[in-house]
């Protein structure tokens with residue numbers, strides 16, 4: 001079997017991720033922050049260590065600004081619902097995932113104004129157009145870092161400059177880039193970073209988070225959920241302290257232990273090395289697929305501005321049929337269709353049929369890529 | 382303890398995460414500290430507090446302030 005669906009979730013997980021989860025359940029297992037006994041404290045330490053590793057990875061500063069959520073979608077919802085009030089204006093790009101568009105469209109029905117900046121055919125928006133869309137009440141700009149359909153990376157630093165001039169915050173959906181591409185919150189001017197733990201960071205499903213940058217105060221955001229935090233228990237009102245304000249209820253301790261080990265794996269391999277490895281494989285894929293008659297590739301040819309996903313279509317067959325045959329006849333697993341991002345497919349001209357997407361991971365080999373290209377060539381022959 | 386020499390100081394934090402952060406920073410700096418359940422006489426909170434020898438109170442306070450760890454309050458535990 002050849003697994004080329006790392007953009008959906010990474011697999012197999014590094015053995016140390018599984019070991020960390022087993023260890024948490026077998027040996028630790030206490031409820032972090034809910035008691036003062038040794039197993040509760042030890043669980044808390046493991047979770048804190050994961051916060052610290054993520055803060056380092058993203059150059060976020062204070063580890064207490066890392067808020068754990070159950071996935072990137074949950075983190076994006078927390079930021080959008082937390083920040084935007086009726087009357088506020090928000091700007092986004094024309095290639096966003098439904099994790100961003102659906103909450104924005106819901107908020108729009110409830111009095112938030114939404115502007116969508118279109119992208120060119122490669123999925124890149126012009127930062128000037130963000131500047132043009134700014135209004136007096138612009139509170140937030142929200143963009144993807146890397147596109148899950150084309151791999152295109154957006155000019156985050158330039159768009160951040162627009163946000164700063166407008167007195168707005170910048171929320172970046174780093175679901176695809178975290179763990180796969182360097183992400184530096186301070187250097188790129190990111191105020192809020194939403195990440196998935198289960199993709200490039202190599203953690204288990206059910207992990208993700210929102211990193212709240214230093215320009216955003218806890219008071220600027222309302223929580224999605226309120227409840228027990230193990231702190232200020234005498235009060236029936238939600239505390240304002242980070243991270244507790246946004247972390248009511250028992251955390252996914254075993255998952256976060258696994259995520260911590262996943263971040264260790266990424267830091268040990270080195271994010272630059274992982275990015276270089278995956279980019280080389282994606283380039284191989286694009287070159288190989290590009291040589292097959294009738295194949296159309298999407299996204300930028302500038303590999304310095306791309307993460308490792310390759311989307312294509314064929315004139316001859318439906319994407320679903322190619323995906324099914326890759327799985328059935330060749331044991332090659334990929335994702336076909338709209339990838340929860342209809343806006344991105346409209347932008348690149350593949351709506352409504354979608355594309356076939358290959359996404360290699362840190363453990364993928366050149367041999368597996370060659371086999372995938374050969375399989376597509378066989379199917380399209 | 383009449384002479385106060387072996388009395389402990391206890392720091393309460395607003396969150397457990399802050400207590401854990403303080404523990405890590407202070408252990409790295411070589412302080413002898415221990416996380417304990419919040420003493421009932423100090424607060425009704427169900428969380429954890431940091432305990433250490435009272436003689437280190439000033440230094441501990443300085444280190445945590447320099448690192449930007451917010452604390453709730455410092456108490457003497459007789």
Ligand SMILES: Cc1ncc(COP(=O)(O)O)c(C=O)c1O
Pocket residue numbers: 007008070071072073074097099144146147148173175176195196197208340
């Ligand atoms: C760009 C982008 N945003 C958001 C998400 C949602 O991530 P999650 O499944 O962790 O909620 C994904 C992946 O599915 C994605 O690719």
